[in-house]
Each structure stands twice: as C-alpha cells, then as structure tokens.
Amino acid sequence: MLTLKKFFQNTFLFFNLLAIAGLLMSYLSAKISPAVWWVPAFFGLAFPYFLLVNLLFMVLWVFSKTRFAILSFLAIAMGYGHLNHYIQLSGRETTEEGLVISSYNVKNFYGEVDTKEDNVANEILKYLQSKEADLICLQEVTTSGQRRFTQQKSKLSHDSGLKFVHASKTGGPVSYSRYPIIAKDEVHFENSANMILISDLLIDQDTIRLFNCHLESYRFTDAEIRSLDSLSFDKQEESLRKVRYTGSKLKQAFIKRTEQAEALHQLVQDSPYAVIVCGDFNDTPVSYTYSKAAQGLEDAFVNSGSGIGNTYVGKLPSFRIDYILHSPVFESYNFKVDRVVFSDHYPISCTLKKKIQ
Known part of the structure; x- marks a missing residue:
C-alpha cells in the first residue's frame, strides 16, 4: 500500500522531472531556429526560472532522498555554459587607454x-x-x-x-x-x-x-502588460x-x-x-x-x-x-x-x- 510519505515523494519527483524537462527544452532554444520549431523559444525565455526551480529541488532532495538530487544537478551541469551569460562573479578591469x-x-x-x-x-x-x-x-x-x-x-x-x-x-x-x-x-x-x-x-x-x-x-x-x-x-x-x-x-x-x-x-x-x-x-x-x-x-x-x-x-x-x-x-x-x-x-x-x- 502506498504510504502518504511515498505519495508526496512521488509527486515531488514528478514536478522535479517537469522542471528538468523545462530546463532541457530551454537549452534547445539556443540550437533550434524558431522558424523550424518555435516551442523551445518560449522555454529559453524562462531559462532563469527553470534554473532556480531546479536548484531548489536539488537542495530539498539533499535533506530527503539524496540520490534524486543528482537529477537536477546533471540537468544544470549540461547547460553550465549558459550561466555566465547572465551573471559574472568577477570582472576584468584596466586603467589603460582603449x-x-x-x-x-x-x-x-x-x-x-x-x-x-x-x-x-x-x-x-x-x-x-x-x-x-x-x-x-x-x-x-x-x-x-x-x-x-x-x-x-x-x-x-x-x-x-x-x-x-x-x-x-x-x-x-x-x-x-x-x-x-x-x-x-x-x-x-x-x-x-x-x-x-x-x-x-x-x-x-x-x-x-x-x-x-x-x-x-x-x-x-x-x-497589454x-x-x-x-x-x-x-x-x-x-x-x-x-x-x-x-x-x-x-x-x-x-x-x-x-x-x-x-x-x-x-x-x-x-x-x-x-x-x-x-x-x-x-x-x-x-x-x-x-x-x-x-x-x-x-x-x-x-x-x-x-x-x-x-x-x-x-x-x-x-x-x-x-x-x-x-x-x-x-x-x-x-x-x-x-x-x-x-x-x-x-x-x-x-x-x-x-x-x-
């Protein structure tokens, strides 16, 4: 018999998988022309939100089923190269003329x-x-x-x-x-x-x-906004x-x-x-x-x-x-x-x- 704890865990995992799918679709938006298939472009627009949701799932899994945390971790790692297009931790400066x-x-x-x-x-x-x-x-x-x-x-x-x-x-x-x-x-x-x-x-x-x-x-x-x-x-x-x-x-x-x-x-x-x-x-x-x-x-x-x-x-x-x-x-x-x-x-x-x- 499915326990209440197991039910919530499965539900949690289901929504985590949806968030992973959304993140992976956002990666496709950079590769596929909207003139060919426009659906990924919508996901690309929401990339930061899918990223944050997956980070949240990853942290929450650490406190319950640690092995599931690797799912979001791998999804984020696949698109790691996109992160530095949104945020940079240290700049490069010069006082020389240019x-x-x-x-x-x-x-x-x-x-x-x-x-x-x-x-x-x-x-x-x-x-x-x-x-x-x-x-x-x-x-x-x-x-x-x-x-x-x-x-x-x-x-x-x-x-x-x-x-x-x-x-x-x-x-x-x-x-x-x-x-x-x-x-x-x-x-x-x-x-x-x-x-x-x-x-x-x-x-x-x-x-x-x-x-x-x-x-x-x-x-x-x-x-309209x-x-x-x-x-x-x-x-x-x-x-x-x-x-x-x-x-x-x-x-x-x-x-x-x-x-x-x-x-x-x-x-x-x-x-x-x-x-x-x-x-x-x-x-x-x-x-x-x-x-x-x-x-x-x-x-x-x-x-x-x-x-x-x-x-x-x-x-x-x-x-x-x-x-x-x-x-x-x-x-x-x-x-x-x-x-x-x-x-x-x-x-x-x-x-x-x-x-x-």
Missing part, C-alpha cells in the same frame, strides 16, 4: 513611462557626456520631426567632439564616433521597422566595422484569450528575430574588417537570436562584466537583452551596466583593446 564604447536604447527620449519631457533627453545627454565614450550606439531614436533629438544630437556632437551617422529616413539607430566615419550603410528588415546601421571607422591605422542593431521587439503596449498582470482564474475564458494573444505575439517576434539574427551573422561574416556589434537584440542569452548573432564573436559582458547583467527595466523580456560583441582580435575590459532609469533599458559600456599579436 576604445570606450557605450550602447543605449533611449526609447525615443520619452523616459521609462513615456513622459515625453525634454528633461529626459537632457539627462541622457549628461549621462552620455559623462561616459566620455569614443563610440556611442543609440537605439530607438526617431529622427523625422523629432525636435528633441535634433537638439540633443547637435549638443552631443558639439560638446564631445563626436561625429554621427543616422538612418536615412525612418529613424532608429544612431551612431557617434570620435574617429573618422569613412563609409555608411543600413540594412532594413522586411515587414519591420527594425534595422541595422553599419559604419566603417578609421581608428588609428585600422578600419573597424561597427554594427548598431535593433532587432524585432515583442511590441507589447503598457496596457497590465492586462497580463490582471489574469484571473475567476475569468478563465478571458484569461485564456489573453494568454493566446500574448503567445502569438511572442511567436511572431521569435520568428522575425531569427531572420534578422541570421542576416546580422552573414553581414559579420562578410565583413573584410574586424567588427564591433552593439545593440538591443530583444532576446535573452539562451536564445537562437543570441547564439546566431554572437557566433564567432566575443561577448564583452562574459569576458569583463561583473554581477547580474540584466539590461531591461520592464517585465518582458526581462534579464539581459542588450549586448556589445566584438571580433576576437579585441579584448574587453570594464564592462558595466549603469542602473540609470532614463529609459526602459539600462545603458551598457566597455573598453576594448586590440590584442598584442
């Missing part, structure tokens, strides 16, 4: 809660000037008819001695450089307002290709409709970003120069988007960051979605996520130095 890079999604200078106040742009300007960066990559900058941006770009260029290049028509990414900009191009994605801004820079005697990227977002409005917060078991039909709608938006964004990340990877592969890739990928490190975009490149946070690398202030997608990647000819130092709340993203920065051959 190429200082800053990347920031400024949300059209509207502030975290769409205040549309000019002082938000002024605060961002002060912040950028304080960084004394050699390269600045901004995302979500509306250029057409945007008085706020027109004022700030001229101030930033004049006060900091930076040259700038921006998208020709639609707005979007804007790049500033302390070094000569010798060529410019832009890649617009089909059926999307997102794009990649490309700049060739003459830095000392070397030409460097800079990619300033803003990949497909989920396009959730504040009202609040609607998800109000899900209720008392209104199951309405809640189910909201969940389906949210899932549909996520799926569409996963698939669009797949195409964009593959296009970015091909552009990097085709570059005759060493590259720096900055921007808002709108996806977490355990994703096909990140694994494809970062293929063959170094991640500045992984190599020189410290602490938790989350860059998004909002709820979805949470965690780390903004990146600075670079060719292996560089070494990164002093990676920082500055917790200033002038946007729904945190700005990131690092220092690059060319490796001594």
